Amino acid sequence: MSDVLVAGGGVAGLSVAWRAAQRGIAVTVVDDAPGTGASYAAAGMLAPVAEAAYGEEPLVALSRASLALYPAFVAELEQLSGEHLGLRTAGTLLVGFDEDDARALERTSAFHLELGLDAARLTPRACRAQEPSLTPRLRAGVRISGDHSVEPRALHAALLAAAAAAGVDLVRGRIGGLVVEGGRACGLRLTDGRELRAEQTVLALGAWSGRLPGVPAGAVPVRPVKGQILRLRGEALLAGTVRALVRGRSVYLVPYDQDRLVVGATVEELGFDGRVTAGAVLDLLRDATEVVPGVSELELVETLARWRPGTPDNGPLLGPSSLPGLVLATGHYRNGVLLAPLTGQVVAQVLAGEPVSGPASAFAGDRFSTSTAREVHA
């Protein structure tokens, strides 16, 4: 019997398991196919600034805190695992394609400056000086120096290796439900009949987190937000991430490895619809080639659809839930890879019984629970 069970071996669950094990906690991760969920389709942008939206200042603070941890997080994982995580620190270039896009970009950049973020307006010419593959038709650009990117599949592989090296057990089994006894989470039931028990259970099932049988209704307000993404291969076109507005639509292009490019992503409220659709692939390819015409010569290697775990305020659920014994590491929406270091650190603190302070305290796992729901389980 472990001290802690972690349901879900994606980037979030493994970050928690690894950091908890490093503190001497006995951890078992349960997943039938680790790393095949949202982690598998992530682009790996580490972009607290480029993702910043009005009203999401606490999330920006959280994201920046996690980004600050990233270089050491990557260095430690690379050393432990031998994986190369492909950390790029070239920053993000935001570009606007037409006049309306340029105006929208101007508003975003004014907001960035308000927040004191590192965002510098560039002329189209300066954009092309930085990324010569960009179309000459651009109208505006903003350079964000602080953003990074990482290869999420390599990150996942490294976390698996680091967690194993730290003593984390991995059970490859399908989770059927949460075991709840006397108003307390006591472990996990597998579909093969096995029951695993622990003092604390961490829910890190991404978009499925709220649906696990046994989880009280409303306790984990996570919904699937479908994203479709493309992976391409060929000539290296970009040095860093390009995020573009093209006739009002967002598209991003994230280079990785020597010759790879991720183009994403749709944001669709369609439940667990897993279809890659003609319309989404068309939009992504059209917008990407408008901004970087050379994309049309690249090989289309993969088309993918996955689900982000969305929450009511787009922020993650970190720490104790309204159900005693159940700790949350989910709801990361579009920021799962970016928030991995902080998620691992904060949730491991919670598991060790330490208080949470700093920007993560605004993202407590039970912040959406009604007082009634809290009382029921109190």
Next chain:
Amino acid sequence: MSDVLVAGGGVAGLSVAWRAAQRGIAVTVVDDAPGTGASYAAAGMLAPVAEAAYGEEPLVALSRASLALYPAFVAELEQLSGEHLGLRTAGTLLVGFDEDDARALERTSAFHLELGLDAARLTPRACRAQEPSLTPRLRAGVRISGDHSVEPRALHAALLAAAAAAGVDLVRGRIGGLVVEGGRACGLRLTDGRELRAEQTVLALGAWSGRLPGVPAGAVPVRPVKGQILRLRGEALLAGTVRALVRGRSVYLVPYDQDRLVVGATVEELGFDGRVTAGAVLDLLRDATEVVPGVSELELVETLARWRPGTPDNGPLLGPSSLPGLVLATGHYRNGVLLAPLTGQVVAQVLAGEPVSGPASAFAGDRFSTSTAREVHA
């Protein structure tokens, strides 16, 4: 030892093998992965009229002769194999998207009428009455009643079963070369060291036919012509094949099964480049959705690239080559599925020592060989 070896178990090779076996000839087909070449990516249009181009009247005659064999060919194969080949006889609708496309369509249709083919001009409204999923933005249409379509993967499976039932042996091995002795083809050498010998060897390797080691230089003037194609799934949008000109670019949409649609195809002279490219997928999806907007809602199930076996006159190579003992059933370019029944019939006649007459006589296997080359092997 067989009487006849057939190199290549695609639609062409199996049609020949099956028909030859039905005549009592002992046939062995050699292929390491039957049906994964051009057959696998074919859309299955049976469209001698829609494909007709200026100067290709002999090919139109050949194609029409093969189309005339199709209903009986399909009925026999379905009965022997239990496969459902999805023969559709709804005809083809040619449509023009803008004014230039409409003018190009008018020229094509004048040529059809010249040839006495069954092509009737339709107003855009009449096009939509026939296929209500078409965009209202069309400028012109032509209905071709005689065209059919068939599901090529089901056709291939049926041919495999029918050939086996007729006594054809299938050797799953990789072909390394043609065995030539004393100026005569004597069989095939496999990469595993085996050597298979026969009186006659049929070359049905599609785009690879001219490159088989041992085949005399220039004897089989076949080059790979790359095509990229998409397979989609979802709401049934079309009753029959739609071929469209969209701003000067050709795209076709071929429905099959209950809920499937093929969208194709690029025509690229790039050698054996097998990459599915962003630009090709973008063009195909853009053009298809311009013509049938509902395509954007379909699931993109497959993206494929394969190579058509092109010849100098776009016609197949049927019958004896300039090398004694080597018989050709290749070079079908865009018409491999359409020409399968006639190819099987004609090449089986050749193997049985019977003369070839009719439209196939214009497509002899050695028609591109220089007299010098013929003398060398005489």
